[in-house]
Amino acid sequence: MFRKLLALAAITLSAPASAAVFTLCAEAWQPFIYQNAQGQPVGLAVDALGRAARAEGHRIRYLFLAPASCLRLMKEQRIDIMAFATAEGSPPGWLQTQQPLVYWVLNAWVRADNPLHHYPGLGHFSAHKVAFVDVYDYPPAITAKRDWQRVAANDSTTAVRQLAAGRVDVIFEDAVALQDVDPSLHGKIRRLQPVVASVAQPFSFRPGLELLRDAVDGEAQRLKGSGELDRFYQRHFGSTLAQVSASVAASP
Incomplete structure (x- = not known):
């Protein structure tokens, strides 16, 4: 005991x-x-x-x-x-x-038939149509740019569909967020490297x-x-x- x-x-x-x-x-x-x-x-x-x-x-x-x-x-x-x-x-x-x-890592995504294979800088997308997800707090590198046409998107799925359908020219999104998007759309868009911007979380x-x-x-x-x-x-x-x-x- x-x-x-x-x-x-x-x-x-x-x-x-x-x-x-x-x-x-x-x-x-x-x-x-x-x-x-x-x-x-x-x-x-x-x-x-x-x-x-x-x-x-x-x-x-x-x-x-x-x-x-x-x-x-x-x-x-x-x-x-x-x-x-x-x-x-x-x-x-x-x-x-x-x-x-943890970082929120944003890349530029374009249609698969776009001739771009590397991210050329935000200046390349001047006068282009860009999908902006309403609920995103984009980093200053993206929000400060004004010489493009913003197209509202409710969420990342909507933004991907807009890009795949040709209604916008580019979206800024992280690769992981696109995992929940309709797989049939994956082959219609392509990620450009290197990273556009990231935000520490x-x-x-x-x-x-x-x-x-x-x-x-x-x-x-x-x-x-x-x-x-x-x-x-x-x-x-x-x-x-x-x-x-x-x-x-x-x-x-």
Whole structure:
């Protein structure tokens, strides 16, 4: 009995005193954070956040909701972490990751019969028809350009259909977003390299979670240093991490 009590005491002492389950809200976004066929959270960010949380003795619970719903829960202080939320889009005092892990990577897409095979710069598309997805917050490199004709699109699927049908000349979209588009349209459009622009997508943590935020930053640094992050972006976006990060400051 005495040995059993000692064993129980050892287990109790070894368990983190501040162990907790933190709730993260996100819109599903492959390949960063989404649910597999079994309903389990998976993706680059899920792996990184999971390792960081376990290192601190914590766990993360995931809610997959629309951005507006996540923001409402954030303002009501009913979640601990929100994915893809900037300082401007977070309540006062919330803490954002400083080491980029997730980027929104935008390429120019043209019709398959377009003679272009490499992205020539935004200047090439002056006076062209460009599909603009209503809900997108495009980076300055794209929004600052005015000498083309914007054609409104409700979502990425609409934009792809407009391009495939020849109603617009170019769209700016990430490759992963097109996975949900009708496969019959894939052969009618083509992605141009290199990247047009990219936008870092931070994670926002409620006040008091500085150590967890720092642990996630540390995990992002580790992935970058090991080359894993570079291989990830090459595999999913056809661009190196250096190309993606350099395009954050891209200009027209």
